[in-house]
Amino acid sequence: MDLLPGVSSATIDTDRLRTHYLESGPTDAPVIVMVHGNLSTGRFYEHLMPALPEYRVLAPDMRGFGRSEPAPIDATRGLDDWADDLDAFLRALGITAPTHLVGWSTAGAAIARYATARPAASLTFVDPVSPHGFGGTFPDGTLCFPDAAGSGGGGANPELVQRLRDGDRGTDSPFSIRNVMRGLYWAPEHTEAREDVLVDEVLLTLVGDGGYPGDSTASQNWPGLAPGVTGILNALSPKYCDWTGLVDVAEKPPVLWTHGGRDLVVADGSMLEFGTLGEAGIVPGWPGADVYPPQPMVGQIRALLERYAEAGGSVRTEIFPDSGHGPHLDAVDRWLTVFRDFLAGR
Template identity: 30%
Template sequence: MFAESVVRVGVEPDVELFVAETAGPVERTLLVIHGGPDWDHSYLREPLAELAGGHRVLLPDLRGCGRSTRGLPEHEYQWDAVVRDLLALLTAKKVETADVLGFSTGGRIAQRLALAAPHRVRRLVVASSSMLPVPPDAFAGWAERDLRQAQGAELGPDPAGFTGPELVRAWALAAAPASVWRREVLPEYLRRLDAVRFSAEWLRPWQAGRLPNALPDDAVARFAELALPVLLLHGRADMTFPASLAETAAEQLGSARAVVLDEAGHMAHVDQPDRWLSALTRFLA
């Protein structure tokens, strides 16, 4: 279903992105930006593989992630550098204008890309992410979230015992019960986590306090001026980015709509794959 390749997108330093790609018309390209950022793209392959043929889906690993270039100097891990990589990838793939889907942290990178090069973006999907800052008390009093976080601490190894990629993996395992809402899909989600090639390249500048928030400043106001079609695709029980922020952003943006799926958490595409994909395909039509 996916062809795999490595595409050079930068020189000085040399940066190559590992890319999984489906067959499909170039004019219907969907660029998908994974979250983490120290994850890879693989946990998003399903259900996006079902778009093959009607859409050309590009799933790159970001710099420092998965099978893309690692070992760059710390100052090379910046959001604007990722945007440059992705625009260079589109150019290398001969894509003038693409639909762009960003998931979680990738949703904020996608916003940066659309603001930097709006002429390269036809439609924008912000999935399980936010165009507004998350208030510090956003989840106060949510007992179920507290319970699931406690369960996560028992699910995997203690993150305190690890460093590097194994620390990032341990964090992902600890967050798993709070990442999906439907408990019956937890084994499937854990299977996906087992396949992720975690890194810790972005962890270095983050721990040093040199990595700014990925969310662009004044994102909602700036997108209101662009009038770019935006879909905010979210799970009602998202315990990372509150669903209410997606609805609020949609109210403030005349060109945006929010689709909030019940019985779905942060990994809404795992909780409700059919409904998630249906909302996406309707928007991209």
Template identity: 45%
Template sequence: MSLSGTRTHLVQTARLNTFVREAGDPSAPVLVLVHGNVSSSVFFDALIEELSDTYRMIAPDYRGYGGSERKTIDATRGMADFSDDVVALLDALEITEPVDLLGWSAGGNIVLQVAIDHPGRVRKLILEAGGSPYGFGGTHGQDGTPTAADFAGTGGGTANPDFCARLAAGDRGEEATSPLTTLRAVYVKQGFTFDPEVEQRYLDGMLATSVGDDIYPGDSVPSDNWPGSGPGTTGTNNGLSPKYLNQRAFADLDPAPPVLWIRGEDDVIVSDTSLFDLAQLGKLGAIPDYPGEDVAPTQPMVSQLRAVLEAAGEVTEIVYADCGHSPHLEHPERFVADVRAFVQ
């Protein structure tokens, strides 16, 4: 169930049947919200409500996530299946003017890809806790140098198998690897508390993720390099592997759209010391047989994104204190004000 004033409906595009949350005057400027991995557009309910007095708010679910049709994600295209889905939705809604796009977490990579492949469709970008332009894991240096030739330690094999099993089973418990505990411990800074009813809606959004080789986390292949697996060819986590994702081209756009980058200083997902980077976990002793920093260095995700955005041109970086991976949930009033100021 959405908040009052938000309409939910299915839109058949040229690519798939897409579940969409929408609110606001259809003639108002368009702001598209793109959610992150293992979530859905339900996480934007309050933000949609706050901004719908000024903007036409559109928030789709990824393919295979939330209420959208389950269709295989071709990871060899990086984030392009997702970004092309967004453009197909705009086409189906007959929106031809450039729009503003907000991408949260992996959604940040998706909106960057929209700008790279369809620059005429984008006016401004907002990256909320956006991921590295060189994918997730398996690179080092600000230029995204690959750590292993086969990109070991990235892709579908990086997801915790117990978490995936609980996600597939619809587990609503509070065990250490459950979706609910993950929501509380890493989507936000530990100690942040949700309204219980809202928390259950967010959990519903997580549990609506299709689990499998085709969607989340994706398939994997064995590797002779630590930690023993590399990226397959389908699914979200493989689309985020640096084997297939390199968004350095954003810096070459002429002109690149202005970017507002908002992140939390306590984010443990997208970080230069991310607790979801297997190299960092190995360094901390959580994954055995770590070969050392010389062989498997931690990915400097934030530094990599900053380097590309600054090379592109106009970027405003805002870091929220006492905030984790979800500024729009943890500091909603400030987030709305910052977005309004930038978009206007």
């Protein structure tokens, strides 16, 4: 790989799986671990690493993605596979002190689950998945249907899945990963200088039942599908994904929540969520808002972090009004300033 100056690449065997990662900074410096989200890898943080020279920054490729061992995800554990993999990764490196954890999107749940069971120096959420998972919940997190219908692997677009399988790097379909990134990962007017690199990284995804999107089951409830038991989208289902327990942690790490104001993925009214699609008439047969409302994802995050603060935790919130799903990508300078100030206690 042709990496940025100051960034190196390595692979380490842990007691769970062989993990590939990027690293920068002095080995004796305070540690930051940056955990990527769904359909991405550690290289989605590479551009940030040289700007943090006083820290040891690690960016692993998580299970199912990048150059790490292609191991399946047990979705019935939510994001605990990722949390346990992260723990194994740090132990393999001999890192025992609490680290600063950054989690983008899916990884927000992973770092929260990690911190529920283990000490952390701080938690930085970047447009995290709702603490109640993705899809099919009322505002309070209660499931719309007991089987979590409308969430999980069956909700993936089949053309996107096939184009990932085919290694499509083009732009002739809205479901090519290049166009998906342009439309969802960052603001539409942002031009990503490393787009080719990031496309190639996503195309390393483990595609199938154990990876992306995961398996699915039929449901008698609208919209006719329910989560399976393997793969990343099922791990994000509210049937399994739950990081509300963060509120009950005795030693609460300080929290920074950064979120793009124009995020279309994790949003109140996300167009990737069946409640919103049903209300808009895009998916027929919607049973109505009293049965299956659009999921207020940002509101759910805010409510959980308010409870965290009321329980004694420190929470800083920064909304990036012009950013999409990745303010660390389309508002790099401001995001780094906010992050550095947070780490410094300012």
